[in-house]
Amino acid sequence: MATLSDFSSVERIHAALAAPGLLVLDVYTQSCVICRRVEPMVAAVASGGGVRAHKLDAERHAEFAVKYGIRGVPTLLLFRDGQLIDRRSGFSTASALRNWIGATTRE
Numbered sequence: 001m002a003t004l005s006d007f008s009s010v011e012r013i014h015a016a017l018a019a020p021g022l023l024v025l026d027v028y029t030q031s032c033v034i035c036r037r038v039e040p041m042v043a044a045v046a047s048g049g050g051v052r053a054h055k056l057d058a059e060r061h062a063e064f065a066v067k068y069g070i071r072g073v074p075t076l077l078l079f080r081d082g083q084l085i086d087r088r089s090g091f092s093t094a095s096a097l098r099n100w101i102g103a104t105t106r107e
């Protein structure tokens with residue numbers, strides 16, 4: 001099962017957001033069962049190329065969760081060139097995530 005790298009510091013978060021291209025950020029908590037089911041779906045999408053993906057613990061990085069209005073987990077944030085362009089909450093299959101990213105980035 002593929003896994004995503006977890007941000008351990010605010011500096012790493014900012015560096016990833018500053019990098020050009022598409023980034024899917026999987027915002028989760030340790031206790032969230034659905035979050036554990038979403039992670040491999042996001043990892044599968046990222047392994048196909050064209051998009052980077054990381055995960056972020058909303059409890060460890062509460063200031064980030066507040067800044068981006070995270071009200072529940074899992075929440076996926078889609079960034080392009082450091083700018084938030086869309087968000088999605090709840091469980092999604094890899095196919096649904098590919099469709100979401102494709103539709104969002106064509107706009």
